[in-house]
Amino acid sequence: MKPVFMRYTKNDIIxxxxxxxxGFLVVPNFIQSDYWYTSILLPWLCLTLAALxxxxxxxxxxxxxxxxxxxxxxGAYACYNMMLRIQDMPFLGALVxxxxxxxxLGIIFGLPSLRIRGIYLMVATLASQFFIxxxxxxxxxxxxxxxxxxxxxxxxxxxxxxxxxxxxxxxxVLAIVIVLTLLAINMARGSxxxxxxxxxxxxxxxxxxxxxxxxxxxxxxxxNAFLCxxxxxxxxxxxxxxxxxxxxxxxxLSFKIMFxxxxxxxxxxxxxxxxxxxxxxxxxxxxxxxxxxxxxxxxATIISSIEQVVFGGLIITLMIFEPLGFxxxxxxxxxxxxxxxx
Amino acid sequence: MPLKKKSIKAKKKKSMVDNRKFKIGKxxxxxxxxxLSFGGVKxxxxxxxxxLKHEIRAIIGPNGAGKSSMLNCINGIYKxxxxxxxxNGEEIKPITPNIMSQKGISRTFQNLALFKRxxxxxxxxxxxxxxxxxxxxxxxxxxxxxxxxxxxxxxKCEEIIKFLEIExxxxxxxxxxxxxLQKKVELGRALATEAxxxxxxxxxxxxxxxxxxxxxxxxxxxxxxxxxxxxxxxxDMGVVMDISDRVVVLDYGKIIGDDIPDVVRADQxxxxxxxxxxxx
Numbered sequence: 001m002k003p004v005f006m007r008y009t010k011n012d013i014i015x016x017x018x019x020x021x022x023g024f025l026v027v028p029n030f031i032q033s034d035y036w037y038t039s040i041l042l043p044w045l046c047l048t049l050a051a052l053x054x055x056x057x058x059x060x061x062x063x064x065x066x067x068x069x070x071x072x073x074x075g076a077y078a079c080y081n082m083m084l085r086i087q088d089m090p091f092l093g094a095l096v097x098x099x100x101x102x103x104x105l106g107i108i109f110g111l112p113s114l115r116i117r118g119i120y121l122m123v124a125t126l127a128s129q130f131f132i133x134x135x136x137x138x139x140x141x142x143x144x145x146x147x148x149x150x151x152x153x154x155x156x157x158x159x160x161x162x163x164x165x166x167x168x169x170x171x172x173v174l175a176i177v178i179v180l181t182l183l184a185i186n187m188a189r190g191s192x193x194x195x196x197x198x199x200x201x202x203x204x205x206x207x208x209x210x211x212x213x214x215x216x217x218x219x220x221x222x223x224n225a226f227l228c229x230x231x232x233x234x235x236x237x238x239x240x241x242x243x244x245x246x247x248x249x250x251x252x253l254s255f256k257i258m259f260x261x262x263x264x265x266x267x268x269x270x271x272x273x274x275x276x277x278x279x280x281x282x283x284x285x286x287x288x289x290x291x292x293x294x295x296x297x298x299x300a301t302i303i304s305s306i307e308q309v310v311f312g313g314l315i316i317t318l319m320i321f322e323p324l325g326f327x328x329x330x331x332x333x334x335x336x337x338x339x340x341x342x
Numbered sequence: 343m344p345l346k347k348k349s350i351k352a353k354k355k356k357s358m359v360d361n362r363k364f365k366i367g368k369x370x371x372x373x374x375x376x377x378l379s380f381g382g383v384k385x386x387x388x389x390x391x392x393x394l395k396h397e398i399r400a401i402i403g404p405n406g407a408g409k410s411s412m413l414n415c416i417n418g419i420y421k422x423x424x425x426x427x428x429x430n431g432e433e434i435k436p437i438t439p440n441i442m443s444q445k446g447i448s449r450t451f452q453n454l455a456l457f458k459r460x461x462x463x464x465x466x467x468x469x470x471x472x473x474x475x476x477x478x479x480x481x482x483x484x485x486x487x488x489x490x491x492x493x494x495x496x497x498k499c500e501e502i503i504k505f506l507e508i509e510x511x512x513x514x515x516x517x518x519x520x521x522x523l524q525k526k527v528e529l530g531r532a533l534a535t536e537a538x539x540x541x542x543x544x545x546x547x548x549x550x551x552x553x554x555x556x557x558x559x560x561x562x563x564x565x566x567x568x569x570x571x572x573x574x575x576x577x578d579m580g581v582v583m584d585i586s587d588r589v590v591v592l593d594y595g596k597i598i599g600d601d602i603p604d605v606v607r608a609d610q611x612x613x614x615x616x617x618x619x620x621x622x
Contacts (some may be wrong), residue, residue, distance in 0.1 A: 007492065187482045191471070197464070201458050201459055211468065
């Protein structure tokens with residue numbers, strides 16, 4: 001298909017406009033309850049960003065990494081300290097700077113990727129998970145010596161406008177996610193993305209074509225950490241609002257983000273969105289079904305255990321039948337529909 | 343073995359050489375006293391030869407003779423214990439695949455090293471890496487330079503795809519293609535670099551006669567029209583004798599012959615290496 005605007009095809013633009021309309025017009029007008037914004041849409045959008053980063057480093061560049069929560073933590077506390085210590089620090093400025101700080105850390109913790117690969121690299125990248133969170137917890141300065149151990153993050157004001165209620169925060173986070181996703185799509189489809197995938201598929205050949213392994217791998221780690229850092233800021237500022245480093249950014253969050261990338265579909269952008277939705281929302285859906293259908297019949301604790309079993313079973317089934325994740329499943333379905341139509 | 347003057351003269355008598363657009367010139371690539379061993383196993387022992395500008399140079403030899411190791415040494419995938427590689431009269435040090443690609447050496451691999459999950463077009467586009475100057479930031483924000491480069495690179499790759507007659511598969515995932523086509527794609531990727539020197543490691547292995555003929559045609563055409571210097575490893579003697587200007591013969595990591603095809607073919611040592619000698 002021929003690109004009509006920059007490098008986007010007609011289909012891309014139609015999809016984009018439809019999603020914009022849904023995101024900015026349909027959702028805010030139809031959903032009024034704060035619950036939907038604060039406990040479903042916001043964490044979904046925030047973690048989508050982290051899953052996107054994870055997908056870039058793992059799905060596109062093929063470097064197994066497991067430390068997304070560490071970079072999220074770094075981003076969140078970088079932003080907290082900038083907002084706290086620098087007068088009149090604009091939130092968006094602090095947001096981008098926190099992302100950059102996280103990116104710097106990403107480069108440092110991505111260094112092992114130059115020597116080791118595969119599952120061993122994953123273990124090495126765990127360092128970011130443990131080290132960053134430990135440092136922030138250990139040195140009181142980062143938490144402004146709060147005796148309770150937890151940190152209450154500031155309220156968001158952008159040029160005088162308060163982003164405190166669910167809907168406003170949703171609109172802000174959505175705008176940021178859209179911008180970053182567009183940038184990610186541009187990179188993934190352009191020469192940058194080709195370099196990533198070349199390194200993933202056959203590193204020796206990539207090197208012989210002039211792709212620098214060092215640069216490409218570290219670039220992917222930096223972009224991953226940047227997205228995770230931004231995700232961490234948004235996650236804490238809009239969703240958690242107050243957090244303890246060890247409790248909020250534990251290893252299970254890192255695992256969750258990795259699963260989002262895998263289940264959504266490695267090496268796809270849409271996979272991050274679908275994967276995050278599945279991992280976050282499906283337990284909620286199962287919970288609702290369990291409570292409504294089996295209410296009173298079975299003990300509540302058993303229902304919640306059954307939910308876990310069903311959830312795990314679904315993941316296994318999906319991985320067996322479609323190892324490339326939901327994004328691939330969606331593509332195949334679309335192809336089938338087009339085929340039957342014509 | 344130093345190049346014999348006689349052999350070049352003999353070659354020039356052939357009419358094929360005379361109407362070449364790019365006349366064979368001075369040595370562009372020289373390897374000097376290269377020795378490579380893996381632990382106690384000596385893969386290559388003290389090999390020296392040169393490649394002249396615009397020629398097609400073949401490296402032949404029985405299995406395990408060290409042909410691929412030789413290319414890997416030139417390209418920097420293996421680090422030889424001794425010896426040097428001289429490119430355009432300048433010794434290259436250190437030799438890594440990356441540096442060599444920047445210096446203008448592109449290659450294909452014996453066992454196919456394609457990017458399996460990318461499309462044919464994307465694979466070939468990776469070959470344009472050294473002609474892409476825009477960084478990830480420019481790509482992310484779609485700066486004019488990035489857009490312009492992308493458009494230009496795509497046009498170049500379309501040309502190569504057309505040249506190799508693989509237009510019908512350009513959007514197919516490479517891993518799903520049959521072997522012969524994958525070899526073509528790999529050649530396309532090497533061509534996309536526009537490197538003055540191409541190292542082809544068994545470009546025709548596993549192909550049928552027709553595919554081989556096509557491949558020969560492409561190689562000759564590239565050499566003829568673009569003046570690309572080609573170093574190739576090949577097992578098919580007929581092909582080697584037909585298309586190459588000069589041949590190096592390796593056996594057990596040593597050079598046993600280095601001359602024009604006709605002379606090599608008649609050389610008793612070469613015949614022995616290929617057919618085996620009755621001992622005692």
